[in-house]
Amino acid sequence: MPAELDRIDRAILNALQEDGRLPNNDLAERVGLSPSSCLRRVRLLEQRGVITRYVALIDPAEVGMGMTFFARVWLTGQDEDTVNSFVDAVKSLPQVVECHLMAGDCDFLLRVVGADIDAYRRFQAEHLGRIKGVQSIKTEIPMQKVKQTTAIPV
Structure with missing residues (x-):
């Protein structure tokens, strides 16, 4: 069952999705709370599992995985x-950044990152295609990233 969120909880979540390193004092000011009340709210959101973790978002091209x-x-x-x-095999492959069990035509949809097409071809031949039980793989290559976000509308 989804968590019950009030206007302030939503404001906290939106601010932290925009900048997860936002200092508590700045966050409190932005959402109109005292720092102690704001920190208490953030801790409750973490304890309830609404906030699951904090991460740094990396530019894939800057680390050779463009x-x-x-x-x-x-x-x-x-x-x-x-x-x-x-599933167990895919979890061990760092190039696979998303894996979804699908309803429909295919069994799984993977989002894979790599340096270039040759690197992906090698990855598919040496790793993905060798996983026990894989019958076939069809790869789609996006031409342009139109939208990508980690923010969930709250």
Whole structure:
């Protein structure tokens, strides 16, 4: 069941999604609370699991991983062992930054990052295609990033 959020909780969440390093005093001022009340609210949001963690967002191009690939994966079967084996293998591949079990045509949709097409081809041949139970892989290469955000509308 979704958490009950009031106007101030939403303001806190929006501010922290914009800048997770915002000092508590600045956050409190922005949302109209005292620093101690603001900190108490943030801690409650963390304890309730609304805020799950804080991260630094990295520019992939600046670390040599500037290309994104979407891989649709079909497995040889949808039994629990095949699915779990695939999931466990994918979790160990740092190039896979998202993995979704799908309803529809394919079994999984992966978002993979890499330096270039050759690096992805090697990754697919040496890692992804060798996972037990993988029947086929179809890769989509985006031509332009139109929108990407980590912010959840609250």
